[in-house]
Amino acid sequence: MSKISKHPTVRMPSVQEDKAITAAARSDPDAQPLTPTQLKAMVPLKSLRGRPKSENKKQLVSVRYSPEVLAYFKSTGEGWQSRMDSVLRQYVASHSRP
Numbered sequence: 559m560s561k562i563s564k565h566p567t568v569r570m571p572s573v574q575e576d577k578a579i580t581a582a583a584r585s586d587p588d589a590q591p592l593t594p595t596q597l598k599a600m601v602p603l604k605s606l607r608g609r610p611k612s613e614n615k616k617q618l619v620s621v622r623y624s625p626e627v628l629a630y631f632k633s634t635g636e637g638w639q640s641r642m643d644s645v646l647r648q649y650v651a652s653h654s655r656p
Contacts, residue, residue, distance in 0.1 A: 616643075 571579060583589050592600075631638040
């Protein structure tokens with residue numbers, strides 16, 4: 559029984575194979591090289607991943623709430639933390655001194 563590797567061996571092309579591959583790519587009208595402007599506009603993929611950076615950064619804190627309050631907001635479904643934040647913002651707005 560032969561062992562199948564999780565990581566197959568990578569074989570690099572020879573100089574002749576590399577030249578043939580490059581020539582074939584250059585002769586393909588659909589595979590034109592990128593312009594310097596296009597290359598400059600490229601960004602690493604990991605910088606595009608995740609949630610966009612917010613103008614209003616929120617702070618991570620540890621807070622204790624009564625079970626009833628948590629149960630209520632969690633029962634409202636996905637986005638309950640944002641709704642809780644909205645309620646607290648409204649409270650602050652209505653109780654702030656001018």
